[in-house]
Amino acid sequence: MKHIVTPRAIVKAILAATFIGPVPALADDPVKTDDVSVFGQKETRQVLTMTRSELSEAPPGYSPLASLQKLPGVFFSSSDPLGNYEWASRFSIRGFNQNQLGFTLDGLPLGDQSYGNNNGLSIGRAISQENISRVSVSEGASDTGTASTSNLGGSVQFFSVDPKNRFGVTLAETYGSANSSRTFLRLDTGDMGAQTKAFVSLLYSRADKWKGYGPQSEKQLNAKIVHFFGESKITAFVDISRRDESDYADLSLDSQRRLGWNWDNYAPDFQRAINAAKGIFTGGVTSVDDAYYFARGLRNDELAYVNANLKLSAIARLDTTVYYHHNDGQGHWYTPYVPSPSGLPISIRTTEYGIRRGGVISSLVAQLNNHQLSAGFWYEYNKHQL
Template sequence: MSKYALLFTTSLLCLLSVEPCPALGEEKEAVDRSNEKATPSKGVLDGKSRHEIVTVRRRPANADGTTGRTSGGGLMPAQNAARSQSGLSRDFIARQSPTLSPVAMIADLPGVVYSGNDPLGTNDEQQGLSIRGLDQTEIGYLFENVPAAPPLFLVPYASATADNENIASITLAQGAAETASPLYNAVGGEMSVRMRKPSDERGGYIGGSWGSYSLNREFLRLETGRLGETGIKGFASFSYRGADQWRGAGTSRRFHTDMRLMKEWGQKSSASLIFSFNRERGYYLLPPTLSQWQRMGTKANYTSRYVPGDSNYFRFQENARAQSFLSAPVSLKLSQHVSLDLTPYFIYVWGYDSYGTTLSRTGSYNGNRPAGVLQVPASQGSSFASVATDNYHQSHPGLNSALHYETGKNRLSLGYWYSYYDFSSLSRYVLPDADGGVSNQWGAYPILTAAGSPLSSYDARLLQQINSISLTDRLSLLDRKLVLSAGLRMVMVSRSVTNLLPGARFRNGASYVSPLPQFSASFRLTPRDQVYINGTTGFRAPSGISSYQDRFSIGTGRQTRIASSDVKPEYSIGEELGFRHHGLLSVSVAVFNYNFTNRQVATTTVLNGVMTSESINGGGQTARGAQFELGLKPWHGFSPYLSGQYIHATIDNNIQSGADYLPTKGKRPVRTPTLSGSLGLSYDDGRFFGLFDGHYVGPTYATFMNDERIPGFATANLSLGYRLQTTTSLKTPQLQLNLINLGRSGYLSGVNGVSLNRNATKGVFGTTIAGKAPTYFVGGGFAGVVSLSSGF
């Protein structure tokens, strides 16, 4: 074979194969294939096998972990699971602003609707996420196979677990979670974040970012390399971020630390110790109603200057949260056929939320009992502004384990997950000083009743235990082209709640048991083409503590919520049919169907001045739709990406409101736009790089009666960068510019607090049911971020 024919053949095979194509200027790596079985149609001369040295060109990974080899610019890494599944690699993650959370980064993937609340993506407390119309409390969140979302509220505080520079990949399953996943809320999908492994070489990585809204962020990671003959390697990193609110007053700050120690040995045996600490402090942004937005736009904010008696002062709307995360995953190859995975973990969270409210000095209630004359100066008058604080502590230890037995074509897995969760929440009211200063959010010096006890809206504690057992069998047939998998998981959730509020039921609780069978089958038509089908079930216990507590108005003493012990969990049955092709152009297409009972829709309401998370039982729901992804491998440096989803969903029954029912049957569900999609184009020639991505989200309903909705919107982001020359001290230093929300000055990006009906509506039995205005997230305006970084 001539060298020209060999070059042409190698180039053609490269373009058609799953492996990425080499680019000009890449380093060469010689691979000896002499031990592989010779192909009769190649390299056979005079009846004897001739072995050649095949040259494979690969660009080495840059200091930020990018390789420039993933389809779609890092938006379409290869997948082979028998379910709808998408992902992000370092090629995409590293091109984003370092301030973005993983929840914001998956916005390009099919079926995802991200409702941002600030352009820098810094606010985990106020952002929305839905996948196939299911909100973020219905999406399981795993960090290194640990259920990292708070087990009661189920909101994925994804930026609290790792800095972006330490995230290796993000995988999103748009459907039910895997049988063995340690989750009990993933009826709508599973997002899994993986941390990078420590480097074999000693060194590190440093970066700084500056930009709009006085953004200031620094990051430093130090690598130990392999420590002598122990085989242990590790890294530790620290970052700081400060930025002003993009609308309204206030500054947010974040301190974060990541650490990982790791050792690998033998055949697929490894052990790690992972630790992260995150501390954030910021201010809530006002979620406006539609009328407020139409009247004031982005000026619908809390007040920036304090006037005595004003409860809407921004400093009253503060939140602080600190999280410690510790896990020790171990994978052991016990024998040729048996392996064991163990992941013990411990998560501890503490913090407070505060909101401005107005209290009556003589007419307030503590539970259902009159508080008497509150112990505040008489100069405050008959009513005065105060700060309602919600102090909380969350302790969450657990163990996730799986034992695997594999022989030839069959793999049997037995999994067990145990979780213990201790949550306590205590409300207090504190008095600001004459200038509106609040130095007492922890409630150390609360406002007292006439009897000398602290004024409170709730004093609750919840204990939860989860036991989950799973059994999965996977069978490979027809030379591993056909893979069949069947599994069953049994989830048992037990909750016990105590409430010390005067007049409230002292003890309450609930238990849930749910069997979750799954089946899937996939078939490889060719080495690059796969079809799959699956049938799944999902389960979600009610989120929040509100359903299990008696609540009373602090202004009237009337009971506003009756504690329930029969809150029904959500259950889903889903089916998917999909096709994938990997090659120069990768394609993924899937159609899906869901049926829900007791659909739980998360929302937020204000009770006694405190923002409260709760669930609305949306009854039955049916959803059918299709999604797709297209991604091109890097070709002359360019790599485009396209994704989209169509979904048709309906509410299957009328929803109860008081003693009557709203005529919601056949209406469209909230947070479920019919159309959504994304377009991306990346470029990387080794020196210059860039990424453009745009999103479209169709009109979205905010009420179950479909009497209010927000219009569709489109956003676009641009990233540009240049890599400098590597020196003996610096490895691929680079300059990067991120332009976020091009051409946007603010828009309604999603629904914050849903409502049954906006307008007064006649119920099924003839009762007039009063309406309530939903509230919305305001998408951020334009922002620019400049980043300098380098390995060393």
């Protein structure tokens, strides 16, 4: 959005608020020239975009949401260095939290990115970081065409890369502290004939928590195929994600002061967890809520869509996407409040997550001289189980 405001226009606005009747002419004021406000085509709100080159500046495996925090008005926090630990991640734009924002991938609704949400999945589980081409952030009112039920305070739209025009293999290997390793492998077919190209990528990452005990691991497959015919295009995309992440202990201001920043759950010291469940506390611990033995989250996701972007005539285009998302997940934690039947003062509590959703998003756009007319609809069927 471009808005031209001159010092002369400001003075005239002050005079207009002061005088009743015609505004007095200023010296050297052009008689027949109006001040002009110019808006970019189709956009009258602030929309910021991060490109692939900007996203690639982040460390491998870095959360795309974390990369956005360099934009004005965007806030992101997490308890892990890469920002992928979903339980402790928080995202907001100009004071609107993630439950009030819309998130999409290639137009597909991703829910609100919260832990255990009922209508989506995190962007990290939907696509590998290396396969994101750009991100558009609307910091004001979101586009009415955004497929979201929570986009009152803006939107974040992710777009996947298209397959490359030439055959190629991309391999990236990363090693770091806390026994971390990450392997990303991508194969681009190039043009296979008939204006068709595709890619498939595999990701495997593993790391220990930066404090305490427990692994963080992820396996992911992405595949995309694009076929052109004339000025139309058909695209298909598949994502398969398997994530296993160990939880960090939640810290309050009081527990942080007593136990320090490096405090975490008891694992692998099972005896200390047993003692705490019996009320025997050591090392500054004062309650059973200061830590548990162990906790983790498991998430299995499959996401797929087929998109047809068709030129119907010289003035009209139809864009339709059919999508499906399946999620199975569990949350585990060792509770000291319910004993096991065996007599141990600790038992395992699980939370089961399940999503089966599918839908269609379609829009018809017609360009009539200087006017653009559009119509569309979004339908989704979602069965959520908790």
